[in-house]
Amino acid sequence: MNSGIVTEVSEVEFIPIKPREGLIGFASCIVDGKFYIGGIGLHTTLNGEKLRLAWPCRRIGTVNVPLCHPINAEAGRAVERAVTDKVTKLMGEAND
Numbered sequence: 001m002n003s004g005i006v007t008e009v010s011e012v013e014f015i016p017i018k019p020r021e022g023l024i025g026f027a028s029c030i031v032d033g034k035f036y037i038g039g040i041g042l043h044t045t046l047n048g049e050k051l052r053l054a055w056p057c058r059r060i061g062t063v064n065v066p067l068c069h070p071i072n073a074e075a076g077r078a079v080e081r082a083v084t085d086k087v088t089k090l091m092g093e094a095n096d
Contacts, residue, residue, distance in 0.1 A: 007075045008032050009082035011087045014042070015089060022046070027053075027083045037068055037079070042087060 009029050016025040022045075028038035041054035053076075055069040069078035 006045075006080035009078050012082050012086040014083070014087050014091075019044075023054075024051075024077065027087070029079060029082060031075070039067070040079075040083065042083065051087060052082050053083060 006037055009031055010033065012027060012029045014025055014027045017023065022043040023041055024044055025042050026038075027040040027042055028036065029040070030036050035054075039056035041056075043052050043054055045052060045072070056067040057064045070079060090093075
């Protein structure tokens with residue numbers, strides 16, 4: 001369902017780490033100029049061709065409790081697109 005409301009994602013930052021089990025770093029961003037999200041894990045897919053986001057959560061005993069996540073696919077895609085665009089740009093600059 002498209003709500004017609006555009007999700008604006010700005011001030012995307014990425015902190016790379018030594019890759020571990022597909023995790024390559026952490027991202028943060030501001031959504032709609034109102035909400036800061038940090039601790040977004042960035043993983044490569046098994047074949048290494050794509051990136052995927054892992055939303056922050058806290059482990060309580062044996063249960064992972066989400067701290068934040070998009071409430072619809074449109075918002076999730078907007079954040080994913082902004083973060084992967086930033087990381088792709090940074091990786092391209094590092095290879096130049």
